[in-house]
Amino acid sequence: MKLTGEEAGMLAGAHGEVLQLAMRHQLAVGTFFGAADFVPVTQAHVMADTESMGEAGVDWLEKLAASEGGHRQVRIPTITDPRGTDFSKAKRLGQEEWMLKLEQRAIDAFVKLGVAMTDTCINYQTVLAATRGEHVAFGDTGVVIYSNSVNGARSNYEGGPSAISAGLTGRTPRYGYHLDEQRQATLRILVEWTPCTLNEWGALGAVAGRIAGNYSQVPVLEGLERSPTSDELKHFGAAMASFGSIALFHLVGITPEAPTLRDVGGDKLPVAHRIGRADTEALTGSYALQDGDRSVDVVVFSAPQLSLFEMRRLAQLARGRTFRTPLLVTTSPQVKPDADRFGYTRDIEEAGGTVLTGMCFYQSYAREMAEANGWKRLATNSAKLVNILGGYGYVPTLASMENCVEAAVRGELA
Secondary structure, eight states, X not given: OBOOHHHHHXXXXXXXXXXXXXXXHHHHHHHHTTOSBEEEOSOEEEOOOHHHHHHHHHHHXXXXXXXXXXXXXXXXXXXXXXXXXXXXXXXXXXXXXXXHHHHHHHHHHHHHTTOBOOOOSOHHHHTOOOOTTOBOBBOSHHHHHHHHXXXXXXXXXXXXXXXXXXXXXXXXXXXGGGSGGGGSOOEEEEEOOOOOSHHHHHHHHHHXXXXXXXXXXXXXXXXXXXXXXXXXXXXXXXXXXXXXXXXXXXXXTTSTTOSXXXXXXXXXXXXXXXXXXXXXXXXXXXXXXXXXXXXXXXXXXXXXXXXXXXXXXXXXXXXXXXXXXXXXXXXXXXXXXXXXXXXXXXXXXXXXXXXXXXXXXGGSOHHHHHHHHTOOEEEESOHHHHHHHGGGTOEEEEOOHHHHHHHHHXXXXX
16 A cells, blocks of 8 residues: 555554554555555544453453553544443443443543544434545444435445544545445436335335345435435435445435436446335334234334434323333433433433433343343334344334334333
């Protein structure tokens, strides 16, 4: 890879051990992917849950933070994805003390490195949305696909060590979605039905993700009758990324790089697939309770974290109700104070729900929580979440927010 003088100095150790380690890591990644050089980045977003990092990952992070001499703090705004717990609610979730200690060690190391503990997967709605053409180094799949597609920014999926290295060096290897040619459409899909609810938008994203099927595909979709809202795009993109590992999509006439089909090369592609309402209903049906038993052990709103207006709608549905079944909702530390101020948190918790801050359900020892609480049958309006939780031993069901709330009240899905 071609290095600038500053990059060569970092690699040689002229700026200290931390930057040298970071640059070595990035050089290995760039060489693997065939990058010609590095591109300066303006923001980094680090996957930081300790369930994924484990003892070895936290130990590596602590050693990085403890390095002596030279520059050892991030040089660009660097933030974190949801962590593995809400410390104030950990006992209610059945999380064990060792989980909390590991979490605190990771937090302490990140703080020493100058990382801002935002603990959010919806930074594009709350913290510092990336802008069109801005090169960034983001980790969470939902963050990357939204930032690439809706904001027009440029990022690959960055693993945790790569994202923290980008924060330290202000660089990332120039490959993949940092390149113009990689951002052209490779697959043309005609959508013959426009969803209404968040779970339907998630189901549409899931179907499109399954069709596309791999990270290098860039689907362009046409036929939507209206522009989706930010929350609808959030669920759509998060599901597409989860079901297909997709990092970039285009919606003709809606997303910034695709004012027309021709702008992303879609006019050269045949319509490869058509998606109608029956396709999304079939996907939803594949995550329905199949055994005739409609009982639900837990209702979860998470993945992605809820925006302020999702919190408002949930509060409206909860007001004056009583939940028989545990209802958990995750939101970001940026949204939570406003949810408190507007009374949304109170309405949800007075009904018996639990509002969790700065965490995401599936990144928080979901299997151990299930075992501690006897949870198996789970209802959610997140297509991303149902795709993940089967691997943690749950039987997940995809339903609307309204039906999920009714399930919490009645103890079963209608």
